[in-house]
Amino acid sequence: MTQPDATSDLALVVSRLATWLQSMRGPHGYTGPVPHWWQSSLHYTGIGIDWRYEGIITGYLHLYRASDNAHWLARACQAADDIARAQLPDGSLQASSFERNPLPNGTPHEAACALALLRLVVVLQAVADLRWQGYLAVAGRIIGRQLSRLWDASVRAVRDDPDVPSFVPNKAATLAEAIILLAQISHSPTLISDYAVPILDTIIAHQLPDTADPRYVGAIYQNSFGSQPVPKFFPLYIARCIPALALGTQVTGEPRYQRAALQALAFVLRWRTPDVRFPQVVYPHQRVNRYPQWIAAVGDILHAIQLLAPERPDLRAASQAWLVRGQLPSGGIRTAHGFAAQISQRTPPAPPDLRDLLPVCGWNDKAFAYLTSQLMPQAAQAVRDDLPLEPSTHACQLRGVLGTYEEDQQQLSFRQGARMLYLWRKGAAVPDVCDPVLYLK
Incomplete structure (x- = not known):
C-alpha cells in the first residue's frame, strides 16, 4: 500500500x-x-x-x-x-x-x-x-x-515518589489538568486554588527565565530532587506541560500561565531540526541527544x-x-x-x-x-x-541481529530466517517467544 x-x-x-x-x-x-x-x-x-x-x-x-x-x-x-x-x-x-x-x-x-x-x-x-x-x-x-x-504540603506540590522529595513538571501538569476539569464538573473551585494553582506555579518555577541563554528561554527542567533541578530538557515532555499551563490562564485569569506556555512552545519549536524532527533531549551548552x-x-x-x-x-x-x-x-x-x-x-x-x-x-x-x-x-x-x-513486513535489527518484523491482525513477530526470536499473539499478557536478545532495559 x-x-x-x-x-x-x-x-x-x-x-x-x-x-x-x-x-x-x-x-x-x-x-x-x-x-x-x-x-x-x-x-x-x-x-x-x-x-x-x-x-x-x-x-x-x-x-x-x-x-x-x-x-x-x-x-x-x-x-x-x-x-x-x-x-x-x-x-x-x-x-x-x-x-x-x-x-x-x-x-x-x-x-x-x-x-x-x-x-x-x-x-x-x-x-x-x-x-x-x-x-x-x-x-x-x-x-x-x-x-x-x-x-x-510543605512545598504545596505533588511528588513523583511519595518517599522522595521530587517533582516532574510534565507529570504534575497532567494531574493539574485533571484537577481543573474535576473542579469545573463538581463545582469545587477550591480544588483549583488549593492544588492546581500551586502545581502550575511549581512548573513555572522549573522554567528557564528570559535572562537565560536565548536558546533555552522557556525550557522546562525534566525534574528536580528537593531544590535541585536536573538539567535535561525533553521537547515532548515540555509540550505535555503546555495544555495545563494554558488552561491555568483560562480558569484564573492570570496571564503568567499563558506566557509560560508560549515560551515553552517557542523552546520546543526552536529546537526542531531542519528536517522537522524533534530531538529526544536537549542538555546545557547546546549538547543534544538526537535519537x-x-x-x-x-x-x-x-x-x-x-x-x-x-x-x-x-x-x-x-x-x-x-x-x-x-x-x-x-x-x-x-x-x-x-x-x-x-x-x-x-x-x-x-x-x-x-x-x-x-x-x-x-x-x-x-x-x-x-x-x-x-x-x-x-x-x-x-x-x-x-x-x-x-500485513506489515519489514527488515529490521536489534542489538546487531538482523531479522524481519511482521504484523497482521492476530500477531506480531521478529524472526531471523527460520529462527523465531519474538512472537506475540495480540491480546496475550506475555509473548509466546521472547529470545534473550529482547531482554532490554
Whole structure:
C-alpha cells in the first residue's frame, strides 16, 4: 500500500489507525509491547491502564463530536469501562506504569486516565447519559488517591515518589489538568486554588527565565530532587506541560500561565531540526541527544502547537506529514526513528531498529487524538474501524541481529530466517517467544 502523506485522505489515515487499535484490544483493554527511552517492556504485553487511554478516549470523543455517530461514543465508553474495571480499592489502577507494567501507581498515567474519564463525563452530561456518574466517581477516586499519596504540603506540590522529595513538571501538569476539569464538573473551585494553582506555579518555577541563554528561554527542567533541578530538557515532555499551563490562564485569569506556555512552545519549536524532527533531549551548552526521534508521539507536540497557534497551520504541516509518513501498512504508526543510535548518537544504521517499527498503543494514542481533531464533519463521518488490516513486513535489527518484523491482525513477530526470536499473539499478557536478545532495559 502506498503510504499517505499530508495531502492524502486523512479519514483513511484515521480509519486505518482506528482499525489497528481494535486489533490491539484484548478482553479487558488495549495491550502490546512498549519500547521507550527509559526502558522497554517487550516481555509484558498485557493490558496497560496508562496514558494510552488519554489519547484513545479523547480521539473517540473527537470522532463522536465531529460525526455525531454513536459508535464512537460507545468506543469511548468501552475504553472507560476498562479503566473502571482496573481500579483497585485504594483508588489506584492496575498496570498503570506503561514501560514498567504491570505495576500500579503510575505517573502521569493514572492522572491521564482520570483526565480521559472527565472528558467523557462532559460529553455524557451534555446528552443526559447517566453513565457519567459512574465515570466521575472513578476519576474522583483516582485523583483523590494521587493527592493523598503524592501531595507534599510543605512545598504545596505533588511528588513523583511519595518517599522522595521530587517533582516532574510534565507529570504534575497532567494531574493539574485533571484537577481543573474535576473542579469545573463538581463545582469545587477550591480544588483549583488549593492544588492546581500551586502545581502550575511549581512548573513555572522549573522554567528557564528570559535572562537565560536565548536558546533555552522557556525550557522546562525534566525534574528536580528537593531544590535541585536536573538539567535535561525533553521537547515532548515540555509540550505535555503546555495544555495545563494554558488552561491555568483560562480558569484564573492570570496571564503568567499563558506566557509560560508560549515560551515553552517557542523552546520546543526552536529546537526542531531542519528536517522537522524533534530531538529526544536537549542538555546545557547546546549538547543534544538526537535519537530516538519520536514519530507517533509527535501528536502531543502538534496538539500543543494547535492549542497556542491555531491560526498557524504552517507550524504543524511538516511535522504532521512526518507523523503520517510513519503509518505502517497495518495502520499502526511507528514509534520512532533511531533507537539503534540511542547510545552512540551517530546516524542510525539501516535497517531500522525493531523498537522503531513497533507500533505501541501508548504512543499511537497521541497520534490518534491529534489526527482525529483535524477532521471536518464530512471526513469524520467516513471514518471506520473495521477495515481489513494489511500485513506489515519489514527488515529490521536489534542489538546487531538482523531479522524481519511482521504484523497482521492476530500477531506480531521478529524472526531471523527460520529462527523465531519474538512472537506475540495480540491480546496475550506475555509473548509466546521472547529470545534473550529482547531482554532490554
